[in-house]
Amino acid sequence: MPTQPIDPTTTSAWQALTEHHAALTPDLRGWFAADAARAQRLSLPLADLHVDLSKNLVTDETLALLVQLAEQVGLTDRLQAMLRGEHINVTEDRAVLHTALRRPAGASPALVVDGQDVDGDVQAELAKVAAFADKVRSGEWTGVTGERVKTVVNIGIGGSDLGPVMAYEALKPYVLEGLEVRFVSNIDPTDLAQKVEGLDPTTTLFIVASKTFGTLETLTNARLARTWLWEQLAAAGAIADTDEARTAAVAQHFVAVSTALDKVAAFGIDPANAFGFWDWVGGRYSVDSAIGTSLAIAIGPDGFRDFLAGFHAVDEHVATTPFAQNVPVLMGLLNIWYVNFLGAHTHAVLPYAQSLHRFAAYLQQLTMESNGKSVRWDGTPVTTDTGEVFWGEPGTNGQHAFYQLIHQGTRLIPADFIAVANPAHPLKDGETDVHALFLANFFAQTKALAFGKTADEVRAEGTAEEIVPARVFSGNRPTTSILASSLTPSVLGQLIALYEHITFVQGVVWGIDSFDQWGVELGKKLAMEIAPAVEGDAAALDAQDPSTRALIAKYLELRG
Numbered sequence: 195m196p197t198q199p200i201d202p203t204t205t206s207a208w209q210a211l212t213e214h215h216a217a218l219t220p221d222l223r224g225w226f227a228a229d230a231a232r233a234q235r236l237s238l239p240l241a242d243l244h245v246d247l248s249k250n251l252v253t254d255e256t257l258a259l260l261v262q263l264a265e266q267v268g269l270t271d272r273l274q275a276m277l278r279g280e281h282i283n284v285t286e287d288r289a290v291l292h293t294a295l296r297r298p299a300g301a302s303p304a305l306v307v308d309g310q311d312v313d314g315d316v317q318a319e320l321a322k323v324a325a326f327a328d329k330v331r332s333g334e335w336t337g338v339t340g341e342r343v344k345t346v347v348n349i350g351i352g353g354s355d356l357g358p359v360m361a362y363e364a365l366k367p368y369v370l371e372g373l374e375v376r377f378v379s380n381i382d383p384t385d386l387a388q389k390v391e392g393l394d395p396t397t398t399l400f401i402v403a404s405k406t407f408g409t410l411e412t413l414t415n416a417r418l419a420r421t422w423l424w425e426q427l428a429a430a431g432a433i434a435d436t437d438e439a440r441t442a443a444v445a446q447h448f449v450a451v452s453t454a455l456d457k458v459a460a461f462g463i464d465p466a467n468a469f470g471f472w473d474w475v476g477g478r479y480s481v482d483s484a485i486g487t488s489l490a491i492a493i494g495p496d497g498f499r500d501f502l503a504g505f506h507a508v509d510e511h512v513a514t515t516p517f518a519q520n521v522p523v524l525m526g527l528l529n530i531w532y533v534n535f536l537g538a539h540t541h542a543v544l545p546y547a548q549s550l551h552r553f554a555a556y557l558q559q560l561t562m563e564s565n566g567k568s569v570r571w572d573g574t575p576v577t578t579d580t581g582e583v584f585w586g587e588p589g590t591n592g593q594h595a596f597y598q599l600i601h602q603g604t605r606l607i608p609a610d611f612i613a614v615a616n617p618a619h620p621l622k623d624g625e626t627d628v629h630a631l632f633l634a635n636f637f638a639q640t641k642a643l644a645f646g647k648t649a650d651e652v653r654a655e656g657t658a659e660e661i662v663p664a665r666v667f668s669g670n671r672p673t674t675s676i677l678a679s680s681l682t683p684s685v686l687g688q689l690i691a692l693y694e695h696i697t698f699v700q701g702v703v704w705g706i707d708s709f710d711q712w713g714v715e716l717g718k719k720l721a722m723e724i725a726p727a728v729e730g731d732a733a734a735l736d737a738q739d740p741s742t743r744a745l746i747a748k749y750l751e752l753r754g
């Protein structure tokens with residue numbers, strides 16, 4: 195592995211892109227008019243996804259230069275280094291092997307990293323998760339009164355929450371009837387209180403999901419949940435008021451997912467009821483590890499394997515497809531184009547699928563915890579802007595909220611539109627296929643953003659001259675359209691893996707370690723230092739800066 199990242203701004207491709215950008219006037223109307231094959235040429239398959247890049251602000255030359263940039267910053271080597279298990283997470287001295295989580299059983303050659311039989315370990319843990327999921331689903335696993343599990347409550351935060359909840363919401367049609375999964379993440383006690391409301395403790399199973407098993411929010415919520423369980427079971431007469439009964443209740447109503455099995459045991463969860471993974475799986479890359487146990491229970495082991503197969507199909511595509519047809523590589527490079535050459539600060543992800551309503555929230559951690567960095571992996575400052583803000587909401591809701599700014603604001607906001615052709619609920623409004631009407635909005639929005647509406651077109655509608663400027667749409671607002679047949683577990687895995695690799699590509703170009711997250715540490719540490727002050731400790735309060743001290747004093751006054 196090289197000891198230094200390659201500075202992208204020193205490459206000849208960067209220089210050429212700078213000159214190309216200076217000479218380029220984006221003109222989607224003109225480009226499509228002059229080139230009948232543009233839509234077809236710039237639409238590419240990615241496993242079961244159809245990805246149309248043609249409404250991006252690029253010419254063939256732009257794409258060719260971006261591909262050169264990828265080559266010149268050593269993307270191929272870096273990708274291979276990741277897949278081989280080299281310690282590309284430099285600041286934590288770790289391999290980055292989430293791609294190993296979805297390698298099929300018996301993949302060849304076997305992956306052995308740092309002396310670990312990675313494939314063997316992954317398959318063994320997957321089998322353990324699958325067997326447990328089967329037991330819960332069949333009713334073989336019961337609570338203390340012998341009742342089968344009806345509600346699974348996943349307690350976790352960040353990567354131990356966002357992936358599972360997003361995937362559960364997306365794959366609701368695949369969830370076993372009679373089973374519900376709820377997700378508790380926030381240390382705001384309202385979250386736990388609301389999520390256990392109405393639950394029968396005898397049919398509730400808690401999964402404490404935490405890579406480190408040291409996260410304040412998760413351990414606090416796990417303790418609150420344990421207390422709730424004991425109190426509720428005792429109130430229902432289901433357990434005696436003894437330590438033995440409480441220990442037995444935890445054994446049957448709590449399992450854990452973690453890389454720190456010693457801490458799981460210290461919490462009182464039998465390590466036999468814990469599912470492991472490894473330090474080479476980043477939290478935000480872990481939904482396809484045992485962190486997805488709640489999902490595996492909900493959709494079943496076969497569905498979960500299908501989910502993993504979707505990821506793997508995209509891994510294969512990335513590893514084997516020339517950059518010029520490599521969808522995640524091209525989408526990562528397009529993001530570089532927008533951030534570093536066209537000055538975009540944000541990127542919208544707009545699913546036209548209500549089931550994907552947590553997808554943007556999931557992507558926020560994936561992309562922003564990965565690439566929100568100011569130093570490169572060798573500790574030197576980055577040489578250009580990094581990490582754009584990812585955000586979004588499902589259409590058409592967003593249309594009635596923030597699309598105004600995307601259409602007519604002064605900011606360039608590249609947007610990914612995602613839809614499936616066959617919804618889980620194909621309802622009709624009289625003769626109207628409502629989902630078709632929904633997707634008409636998808637196509638209308640991407641068309642309006644690309645091609646806009648000229649002043650002459652506005653005038654031709656009879657608009658009063660003084661209102662014409664307000665009704666003009668500039669167009670040339672870039673979008674990528676992603677279509678699939680339906681939102682199966684595999685397709686969801688493909689979508690997630692797509693964005694994982696996009697994130698990786700951007701990180702490689704910028705020369706940053708996309709797999710650490712030191713930026714979350716300072717706030718965590720300060721919260722522990724400040725906690726005594728908010729509990730009323732005068733010395734701790736005095737130790738704060740004037741603003742923080744005044745705020746805490748105000749809080750104490752308001753709390754009364």
Ligand code: F6P
Pocket residue numbers: 351352353354403404405406407408409412477478563711714
């Ligand atoms: O605070 C950020 C973070 O470390 C994320 O990277 C991680 O996904 C989350 O906290 C939860 O961590 P854990 O799974 O160890 O509880």
